[in-house]
Amino acid sequence: MVAHDADLLSPEVQERSIRTSRIGYGLTTALLTAVIGVTAIDGIGGVHVFGVDSDTVSAAGGGYELTVTYGAVARPALATPFDIDVHRDGGFDAPITIAVDRRYMRIWDENGLYPAPSAEYNTADEVVWEFDPPAGDDLHVTYDGRIEPALQSGRSGTVAVIEGTQAVAEVEFHTRVWP
Numbered sequence: 001m002v003a004h005d006a007d008l009l010s011p012e013v014q015e016r017s018i019r020t021s022r023i024g025y026g027l028t029t030a031l032l033t034a035v036i037g038v039t040a041i042d043g044i045g046g047v048h049v050f051g052v053d054s055d056t057v058s059a060a061g062g063g064y065e066l067t068v069t070y071g072a073v074a075r076p077a078l079a080t081p082f083d084i085d086v087h088r089d090g091g092f093d094a095p096i097t098i099a100v101d102r103r104y105m106r107i108w109d110e111n112g113l114y115p116a117p118s119a120e121y122n123t124a125d126e127v128v129w130e131f132d133p134p135a136g137d138d139l140h141v142t143y144d145g146r147i148e149p150a151l152q153s154g155r156s157g158t159v160a161v162i163e164g165t166q167a168v169a170e171v172e173f174h175t176r177v178w179p
Contacts, residue, residue, distance in 0.1 A: 054081045055173070062168025064088050064161045073176050077149040080175070082108070084141040086161055092133035095119075097162040098141065099126040104157025107175065108145040115141070128162070152179045 055072035058065065065087040071080035086096055095118065105127050117129035131139055154176040160167035 051075070052078055052080050057171040057173050059169045059171045061170075062161070062163050064163075064169045066159065066161050066169040066171060068159045068171050068173060070157075070173050071147070071175050072173075073178065074147045075178050076147050076151050079144075079146045082143040082145065084139075084143070084159055086139040086141075086169075087137055089137060091135075091137050092139070095133060096131045096139050097128060098131070099123075099128045099158075099160045099162050099167065101125065101157040101159075102127050104155050104175075107148055107151055107155050107177070108143070109148055111144040111146070113141065113143055147175075147177055151177050153177055 052071055052075070053073040054069055056067060056069045058067045060066070065085075067085040067087075069081050069083040069085075071082065074080040084098060086098070102122060102125055113129070115131065115134075118132045119130040121128050129141070131141070154174060156172065156174045158170060158172050160170035162168070
């Protein structure tokens, strides 16, 4: 007759072994339930821990309508939306100047800016792009980038349409970055 390891253990040691196994199974079940729950919530639009969620803010002033679509929730190294739309009834008769919060722009690894600005410069607080007037009533700017891979928190930003030296339409927003 072959003896099993369990047969060689005292009843107290066997009881402890069973208790330890039950605790392990319970913790494993709880962890898997939490992961599945967060994944399900993420999938139906609740938490967005595993991906990117965008939002839109708008403002109007000086005859301009400004709309910015941005990554409200993202993760490092993921492509994240950042689009700027400027509308003006009757079109544009002069270049369009857009100022973006310089500190906000530091969260990005840029792949490109479309269309390319005809001029650009920095101030102490802003990145300023000047675009030639497009045909029609709308300018659509796409900033193609991904969130900096080492970034572990979010940042607030602003975008403004500038006329002369004044912001005539301005929006504020915040991008949360999950580690």
